[in-house]
Amino acid sequence: AQKVTQAQTEISVVEKEDVTLDCVYETRDTTYYLFWYKQPPSGELVFLIRRNSFDEQNEISGRYSWNFQKSTSSFNFTITASQVVDSAVYFCALSEETSGSRLTFGEGTQLTVNP
Amino acid sequence: DADVTQTPRNRITKTGKRIMLECSQTKGHDRMYWYRQDPGLGLQLIYYSFDVKDINKGEISDGYSVSRQAQAKFSLSLESAIPNQTALYFCATSAGTAPYNEQFFGPGTRLTVL
Numbered sequence: 001a002q003k004v005t006q007a008q009t010e011i012s013v014v015e016k017e018d019v020t021l022d023c024v025y026e027t028r029d030t031t032y033y034l035f036w037y038k039q040p041p042s043g044e045l046v047f048l049i050r051r052n053s054f055d056e057q058n059e060i061s062g063r064y065s066w067n068f069q070k071s072t073s074s075f076n077f078t079i080t081a082s083q084v085v086d087s088a089v090y091f092c093a094l095s096e097e098t099s100g101s102r103l104t105f106g107e108g109t110q111l112t113v114n115p
Numbered sequence: 116d117a118d119v120t121q122t123p124r125n126r127i128t129k130t131g132k133r134i135m136l137e138c139s140q141t142k143g144h145d146r147m148y149w150y151r152q153d154p155g156l157g158l159q160l161i162y163y164s165f166d167v168k169d170i171n172k173g174e175i176s177d178g179y180s181v182s183r184q185a186q187a188k189f190s191l192s193l194e195s196a197i198p199n200q201t202a203l204y205f206c207a208t209s210a211g212t213a214p215y216n217e218q219f220f221g222p223g224t225r226l227t228v229l
Contacts, residue, residue, distance in 0.1 A: 009155065033215045045158075045205065045220040052215060091157060095214040100165070101146055102173070103218060105157035 002027045004094050006106035013082055014114050021077040021109045023092030029053075031097035034068065034075040039089040039108070051075060082113045118142045119221040121206050127227045134193045136224050138206030145211070147189040148218065149173075149181060152203040161204075164189055165212070196228040 003026040013019045025034065036048040049059065051068050059066045063080045079086055092106040119140045128134050138147065145166050150158040150173075160173030162181040170181060178200060182190045193200055203225050207218040 004157075006157075035217060037220075043203070043223050045207075047217045047219070050215060050217055097214055099214065100212065101209050101214050101216055101218070102160060102163065103148075103158075105150075105159075107155055107157045 002029075002032075002094050002096050002099070002104045004092050004104055004106035006090075006092055006109050008109045009107070010110045010112070012112045012114065015084060016081050017113075018078060018080050019082050019111065019113075021079075021090050021092075021111065023075045023077065023106060025073050025075065025092070025094045027073075027094060027096055029096040029098055033095045035093040035095070035103065036066070036075075036077050037091045037093065037105075039091065041088070045091070048077075079111075082111075084113050084115055087111060087113045119206060119208055119219055121204075121221040121224050123224060124222065125225045127229065128196055129229050130197055132196050132228075134196050134226065136191045136204055136206075136226070138189045138191070138221055140187050140189075140206075140208045140219075140221075142208055142210070142219060143186075144208035144219075145186065146209045146216075147183065148207040148209075149179075149189070149191045150205045150207065151175065151200075152205060152223075158205065161191065193226075193228075196226075198228045201226060201228045 005024045032053045038046045067076045089108045093103045148163040149161040164183045206221040209216045209218045
């Protein structure tokens with residue numbers, strides 16, 4: 001069965017610090033997809049990134065970067081030079097090839113960036 | 116206008132009452148989902164629908180039912196609400212059949228059962 005674990009329940013940093021959010025997943029499928037979503041205080045969920053299991057290339061988008069390592073079943077998310085607006089709950093999620101488009105979410109990490 | 120809308124946005128009800136949460140989308144997606152969010156548990160899938168004639172149970176379907184009235188509308192019902200159904204409920208949509216398609220979420224409905 002698929003499972004996603006975000007061991008960090010809450011993280012608090014000071015503005016301009018770098019912060020990494022951990023995500024570890026379990027799956028028996030060889031083809032799967034990993035996602036990160038952001039939930040700001042307003043409550044909506046915003047899609048950030050998708051990565052498929054055959055593409056281990058890291059990705060950078062502005063201050064955001066993602067490190068995908070199949071060897072450790074991890075898909076970690078780093079925010080560089082954090083800002084107060086980055087304060088949100090961040091969810092990692094997994095979709096398996098055999099489960100269609102069903103998503104399994106991790107528990108979420110509450111990130112607070114203090115000025 | 117938002118692509119995925121949910122009504123109501125907030126609802127307080129009493130134990131035993133029947134409640135319906137509604138979701139509409141203008142994205143033209145075939146797939147629709149209902150999730151609930153509880154603190155510390157992430158989002159859990161209640162029901163999902165791949166098209167109007169295809170409805171499937173998710174991880175936590177007990178106590179809930181759904182209706183897909185049209186491609187654009189997917190309703191979630193609590194036949195007899197109980198306090199542990201107090202949660203934030205999200206509707207989502209996705210395009211096509213591929214598992215790599217991201218889901219687009221509505222703004223959420225905060226339900227409180229007293």
